[in-house]
Amino acid sequence: MAEHDIDRPAPKRRRSKGSSLTLRDVARLANVAPITASRALNTPEAVSEAILARVKDAVERTGYVPNLLAGGLASRRSRLVAAVVPTITGSVFLETVQALTDTLAAHGYQMMLGQAGYAGTRADALLEAIIARRPDGVILTGIMHSPLARRRLVASGIPVVETWDLTPNPVDMLVGFSHEQLGAAVAHFLHRRARRHVAAITAGDERAIRRHGAFAAAAASLGIAGPGALAQQVVPAPSTVESGRAGLRALLAQAPAIDAIFCSSDLVALGVLIEAQAQGIAVPGQLAIVGMGDLALSRDLHPALTTVRVDGTLIGATAARYIMQRAEGRAVAQPVCDVGFTIVERGTT
Amino acid sequence: MAEHDIDRPAPKRRRSKGSSLTLRDVARLANVAPITASRALNTPEAVSEAILARVKDAVERTGYVPNLLAGGLASRRSRLVAAVVPTITGSVFLETVQALTDTLAAHGYQMMLGQAGYAGTRADALLEAIIARRPDGVILTGIMHSPLARRRLVASGIPVVETWDLTPNPVDMLVGFSHEQLGAAVAHFLHRRARRHVAAITAGDERAIRRHGAFAAAAASLGIAGPGALAQQVVPAPSTVESGRAGLRALLAQAPAIDAIFCSSDLVALGVLIEAQAQGIAVPGQLAIVGMGDLALSRDLHPALTTVRVDGTLIGATAARYIMQRAEGRAVAQPVCDVGFTIVERGTT
DNA sequence: CTGAAAGCGCTAACAC
DNA sequence: GTGTTAGCGCTTTCAG
Numbered sequence: 237m238a239e240h241d242i243d244r245p246a247p248k249r250r251r252s253k254g255s256s257l258t259l260r261d262v263a264r265l266a267n268v269a270p271i272t273a274s275r276a277l278n279t280p281e282a283v284s285e286a287i288l289a290r291v292k293d294a295v296e297r298t299g300y301v302p303n304l305l306a307g308g309l310a311s312r313r314s315r316l317v318a319a320v321v322p323t324i325t326g327s328v329f330l331e332t333v334q335a336l337t338d339t340l341a342a343h344g345y346q347m348m349l350g351q352a353g354y355a356g357t358r359a360d361a362l363l364e365a366i367i368a369r370r371p372d373g374v375i376l377t378g379i380m381h382s383p384l385a386r387r388r389l390v391a392s393g394i395p396v397v398e399t400w401d402l403t404p405n406p407v408d409m410l411v412g413f414s415h416e417q418l419g420a421a422v423a424h425f426l427h428r429r430a431r432r433h434v435a436a437i438t439a440g441d442e443r444a445i446r447r448h449g450a451f452a453a454a455a456a457s458l459g460i461a462g463p464g465a466l467a468q469q470v471v472p473a474p475s476t477v478e479s480g481r482a483g484l485r486a487l488l489a490q491a492p493a494i495d496a497i498f499c500s501s502d503l504v505a506l507g508v509l510i511e512a513q514a515q516g517i518a519v520p521g522q523l524a525i526v527g528m529g530d531l532a533l534s535r536d537l538h539p540a541l542t543t544v545r546v547d548g549t550l551i552g553a554t555a556a557r558y559i560m561q562r563a564e565g566r567a568v569a570q571p572v573c574d575v576g577f578t579i580v581e582r583g584t585t
Numbered sequence: 586m587a588e589h590d591i592d593r594p595a596p597k598r599r600r601s602k603g604s605s606l607t608l609r610d611v612a613r614l615a616n617v618a619p620i621t622a623s624r625a626l627n628t629p630e631a632v633s634e635a636i637l638a639r640v641k642d643a644v645e646r647t648g649y650v651p652n653l654l655a656g657g658l659a660s661r662r663s664r665l666v667a668a669v670v671p672t673i674t675g676s677v678f679l680e681t682v683q684a685l686t687d688t689l690a691a692h693g694y695q696m697m698l699g700q701a702g703y704a705g706t707r708a709d710a711l712l713e714a715i716i717a718r719r720p721d722g723v724i725l726t727g728i729m730h731s732p733l734a735r736r737r738l739v740a741s742g743i744p745v746v747e748t749w750d751l752t753p754n755p756v757d758m759l760v761g762f763s764h765e766q767l768g769a770a771v772a773h774f775l776h777r778r779a780r781r782h783v784a785a786i787t788a789g790d791e792r793a794i795r796r797h798g799a800f801a802a803a804a805a806s807l808g809i810a811g812p813g814a815l816a817q818q819v820v821p822a823p824s825t826v827e828s829g830r831a832g833l834r835a836l837l838a839q840a841p842a843i844d845a846i847f848c849s850s851d852l853v854a855l856g857v858l859i860e861a862q863a864q865g866i867a868v869p870g871q872l873a874i875v876g877m878g879d880l881a882l883s884r885d886l887h888p889a890l891t892t893v894r895v896d897g898t899l900i901g902a903t904a905a906r907y908i909m910q911r912a913e914g915r916a917v918a919q920p921v922c923d924v925g926f927t928i929v930e931r932g933t934t
Numbered sequence: 935c936t937g938a939a940a941g942c943g944c945t946a947a948c949a950c
Numbered sequence: 951g952t953g954t955t956a957g958c959g960c961t962t963t964c965a966g
Contacts, residue, residue: 270959272935274961283936301713303717306958307961310961316718330679337700341699344714346715349682368653388648391648476882477881510886514887532675536859537859538863607944619945623944624945656944656945659945659958660944661958935966937964938963939965940962944957946956946957947957949955
């Protein structure tokens with residue numbers, strides 16, 4: 237019972253109870269070293285035809301599926317990307333999340349989804365849980381700007397893309413558009429359409445508020461904000477159809493002369509449309525409605541909804557590309573992308 | 586330059602370039618062995634007060650975030666759960682995904698999301714990508730039933746929950762409801778409401794078709810399916826408002842006498858409602874509409890939509906609980922859960 | 935082009 | 951309660 241054997245003792249595989257199929261088994265079957273099997277799977281061009289065939293055959297026969305957790309630990313590349321949204325239901329970010337998932341999946345990455353909530357209380361815990369998985373990138377949509385979260389994220393060194401906004405001092409990369417420009421553009425649009433008493437219904441989230449601040453300012457300078465301040469209703473986030481209905485009722489009580497409403501989401505706009513129809517208010521005759529987000533259903537309403545379209549798919553695909561580029565060690569030349577927006581004019585204006 | 590040192594050479598940390606903060610660093614700072622630091626973090630009750638405090642302090646001071654990839658490899662528990670949906674946009678499963686994410690997050694698990702597509706071509710590749718991450722569980726919603734996928738899943742030994750259905754031979758666990766019962770219930774409901782010429786608009790996905798098969802059979806046996814076969818339109822999945830509008834037009838051309846339509850989703854039902862309003866057809870006077878899914882907006886329509894509600898949140902939370910129970914080694918006593926459904930009667934009937 | 939050795943950062947198993 | 955040791959399954963590094 238020597239305390240120190242001179243020759244290193246043969247490694248005994250102690251914990252192999254589930255004894256899952258490993259690269260070793262495949263390598264043994266193919267009569268190569270494990271590392272060669274690894275190369276055959278990851279960089280097939282670096283391996284001879286014959287060996288490639290043998291390894292592939294062994295994989296086929298055993299039904300081997302590599303363990304990417306182990307691979308990630310060794311290579312420091314998890315091929316996991318985290319996306320954070322405020323909430324997933326009824327969110328304008330769905331298109332972005334879809335594009336993200338698809339683009340990433342097409343390149344062998346997998347998406348983790350996290351919900352930060354609109355209150356922001358869960359954000360820090362969520363971010364810690366995310367960083368603990370060592371993702372190759374984090375994509376932030378909507379809020380998520382606790383200072384602690386920012387610091388942690390920077391400290392972790394993980395590539396970050398912030399989306400759906402153009403903040404002056406991003407954590408890292410940026411794919412979005414200017415909410416201020418958007419708000420002002422809508423005011424000018426309504427002015428050109430000869431609306432003279434505009435109003436707004438705004439969800440109580442930070443970006444919507446900035447959007448509508450710019451809208452109010454532009455409307456005032458165009459002289460279409462009504463006699464006093466702009467008539468405005470703030471409804472809680474996330475926005476709903478009911479907020480729109482209630483919002484219109486409140487607005488009408490407050491300023492009966494209004495002839496146009498800018499809503500912070502298409503759902504709210506749908507609520508306004510429904511309430512207007514229920515009250516016998518002609519749209520667009522007496523009241524113009526502009527939404528935001530261009531949901532799939534907006535073009536199918538009657539009348540079809542005028543809205544501001546943001547290309548969420550482009551945002552998602554671009555963000556995914558940025559992350560993958562970074563993960564593969566290539567620098568991103570222009571890590572800020574303004575995708576802009578379009579006012580899609582339809583029947584409600 | 587001895588070729589074999591008798592004493593094992595001191596491990597030289599060769600690859601430490603990024604030199605991330607590890608448990609070792611924390612342990613060193615707290616003056617304990619790494620395993621003790623590990624215990625302080627994972628099973629604080631198994632460690633003395635004094636040590637717990639020292640470790641916590643060290644974590645605090647360094648900003649240490651554990652590497653769960655490494656932890657998962659060692660413990661064979663990734664704390665990752667995969668959810669698969671056909672597509673994320675416009676999906677009735679959003680509520681389920683939300684509940685899943687939240688329930689899992691509350692217990693330290695993270696959700697990976699995958700989109701299989703309605704065509705089913707991406708399902709196999711997606712499933713391989715998922716299994717490669719060794720999740721503690723997989724939650725399937727919607728289709729995903731390629732035989733290869735089933736086999737792989739079973740072979741992997743990963744706990745599986747199939748949701749939104751009650752299949753006769755599940756892969757593993759099951760949380761759903763009977764689409765057949767649902768379809769029949771709607772037929773009886775319309776019969777009781779004195780509708781005598783019912784019709785249906787069905788998205789071309791397998792469950793909707795089964796639902797509507799049962800609807801048609803029950804309607805026929807009640808004598809409300811019209812003179813010949815039930816008037817029915819099949820529209821492509823995923824369903825949209827436009828499908829509903831087009832569907833109603835087609836149905837009217839085909840069978841002008843219909844007085845009720847069962848739609849395979851609320852979005853389709855909204856389309857029918859809009860088209861009816863556009864054509865001056867009174868709802869519910871001339872035409873009753875029943876949706877499926879009870880979207881948030883359905884109750885806010887005018888008239889509010891009668892629909893079949895399925896508790897997607899309950900499905901998600903239950904599925905999450907099943908997976909976590911299994912992951913923690915406890916068997917699930919009743920791995921089949923019928924969450925049922927409710928017909929929510931509102932203004933369109 | 936192929937392989938041996940040495941870990942990636944953590945925890946299970948067994949001592950004490 | 952705390953520590954020692956030996957891996958989890960893979961890939962990097964370095965050597966042929």
